[in-house]
Amino acid sequence: MQIENFAHKLKHPVFKVVSQIISEKGLEAYVIGGFVRDLLLERPSKDIDIVVVGNGMELAQAAGDKLRVKRVNLFKNFGTAQFNYKDLDVEFVGARKESYQRDSRKPIVEDGTLSDDQKRRDFTINALALDLRAESFGNLIDPFNGLADLEKGILRTPLDPNTTYSDDPLRMMRAIRFATQLDFQIEISSLKSILENSSRLEIISQERIVDELNKIILAEKPSRGFELLNSTKLLHQFFPEMIALHGTETRDGKSHKDNFYHTLEVLDNVAQHSDNLWLRWGAILHDIAKPPTKRFDSQVGWTFHGHEELGARMVPKIFTRLRLPLDAKMKYVQKLVRLHLRPISLVKSNVTDSAIRRLLFEAGDDIDDLMTLCNADITSKNEFKVKKYKKNFELVIEKLKAVEEKDHVRNFQPPISGDLIMKTFNLKPCGEIGIIKAKIKEAILEGEIPNDFEIAKELMFKIGEDIGLKINVE
Template sequence: MKLNYKEKLKHPVFKVTRDIITTEGLESYVIGGFVRDLILDRPSKDIDIVVVGNGLELAEKVAEKLRVKKVTTFKSFGTAHFNYKDLDIEFVGARKESYQRDSRKPIVEDGTLDEDQKRRDFSINALALSLHEDNFGDLIDPFNGIEDLEKGIIRTPLDPETTYSDDPLRMLRAIRFATQLDFKIEIKSLNAIKENAERLSIISAERISEELNKIILSDTPSRGFKLLNSTHLLHQFFPEMVNLSGVETINGHSHKDNFYHTLEVLDNIAEHTDDLWLRWAAIMHDIAKPPTKRYNEKIGWTFHGHEDLGAKMVPKIFRRMKLPMDHKMKYVQKLVRLHLRPISLVKGDVTDSAIRRLLNEAGDDIEDLMLLCNADITSKNDFKVKKYRNNFKKVEEKLKSVEEKDSVRNFQPPIDGQLIMETFDIKPCGEIGTIKNRIKEAILEGKIQNDYEEAFQMMLKLGEELGLKR
């Protein structure tokens, strides 16, 4: 039975393309992800149109009819695209590809629709809908992509060994689509990924991170990381995370598998936020546990200082993976460094002083830090989880009341170095830093209010103790 998707192709770009190619006797098809998402009833902002012939010329003609002024062309790739009504529309000539062993960049030649579909990464991305008037909306599905969509399977059109060896980025894309769509990767394809894992070395760190971030932003990112780990792709670009795997037992003392714990934390936080960098903080929060792991006969396993070492590891990992080295990295670093602080408050007495210090260090990221700490509760003991969550509520309430009372979030002492120099008629020196730090500590300890007059009086007293004269 021939399926027809004519009713779903109502966007003006399809109608204009239909009219032009029918008049000029051309073949053209909407292909790839847009067709896949159309069938799955998922939103899509990208439309790929392939033409058996010159894609650049067709793009210019369609853009003119739609009154689009700017068309971006890439002559060396034979592609052109433009934006129209918040959609990105790309035109390309049908092509066939061949690869060299040391590069994922193909040698491209003009080809037929059949050859173009064969070069696609997966059967579900090789689906095409005709745009010619005579068979407008007819589905061309040479690799049973529809059946794979129905069964939830990721499968390559050709032999997976060849597909993945030619372009190793497709291995990451397979895992990304399996994670986003909640599909299974065909076993033959899964084995081929594992066999070709080391081929990932020819892929740039930027492209790897781009796919990884899409996995991290999926609804259940742990699915992707489990696949990355089992296929050994993760070993190629994120060995620190692989090192979290495994459980060691000595004298009946075992520690939890920190790889799977990290994935639980990641899934927990994914239920509450789409913020990529907060999800990265979840991934990195225990990253330094392997190098800080020690065994103590009396208390078992310890990971002392893993939060501080983890914070130091963040920029190194971000730099290697070509992730941003700006405020986003510093944000992740801060949350990793502070992630144990609220937990220590839960275990001990929640003093105003401890709360002030946490508020001052976390600043505007305090809510994100508390979200991370709540996600970090992964015990199988329901009573323990309930107890921790109740205690966290008390900490959150205390945070709110102290913040309202003392306004110490991101605060700077009301006395600055300039005022100290003018008051005591001195030039820049160590005593200025001493006075400022002592005043700040006094405010955090609650000995004085975060108030100019109280701070000024303390400054005078400290100056006198340090031998400074007004």
């Protein structure tokens, strides 16, 4: 049998150095997993995993010394070591075999052989190993026909899929992540096993689930991952709000669209224009409140009044449960959800400068991302309708640019400060200050006065006089 050899692909100095050391010490070491997979797929990879039959930490230290790396990180509890060399993250681990208890994904680990180590891998394409011993340098060790699966674009588990997924249920999320990223098919028995074991996801932390979910969201076509998550019932385990979007309903001959698939179409549209994870989250959540706001009116059909405002209120709850960051990123997504109908409404009606100013004021520096989301939200099976909307949408974008250049209201701060109002009218902190500031802001946004300090100051005097304040003459 012909042994495949890929020595010509192992050009990085790390491999040469490791090969020299293990030859001198009579050890076995192999590069394994994702690096080999991506090497054969000719995809970029910055993580090298080296499995050692023996002590991985000792080999890492010796390799680090030869390569003169600044620091070798030793993790004695796990028997692993890691260092950074040039553009790569290199990790060493001793070959091991694992056994699991049903209520935990943390394995009982014992020293093992390369074969043991390959059996514990999640997929055949991630069990591929390249020999680093000098006499067989670059030889492919492929006990599960992972190379054939790689060439066919198939995801298959090395062992029985029920064992693989039940032992570590996170592998089910990884299967869908790899299928989405690589555009691979999940082998049918493996797909059935994910459906059967989907409830096992309950023993996995939200952080690990969402880490895989975010990688799916960042794929070139994330909708494929969500369709798989839905059909295997994995999405049901951690994202019920999105599952609730699924389905249509018809009354009196009037139907509404399936908002689950509409959301996926919007997500894919955004993905074509931006790799911003949080803008993609904005696409996922923009219609999240449609199920609780759904109503039927015999005159107009189905309505979802207020879904943008309720959706914005749902964002913090969803982020909290999924262990997503509760910082400026969450506020950004919340803003996109709250404002996502505003530009669309400008398309449908006569566009006034006042409406444009208010949108610019509320969106601030996120206006361009909001417009990307809203443009992506124009979906219909009627191509003429889509073209018409998109043409009108371009007019709104032009109007936004013109108003911003003229009035400078993006991230607008009223030109009159509370301190100036207090000094002008000899006031202590009180409600009248807020009244004056609000009236000046409204006047600027309505276009009654320009965004100019002196003109705003004159209006401040007038408003103060109208509400009975006296100017401090001192």
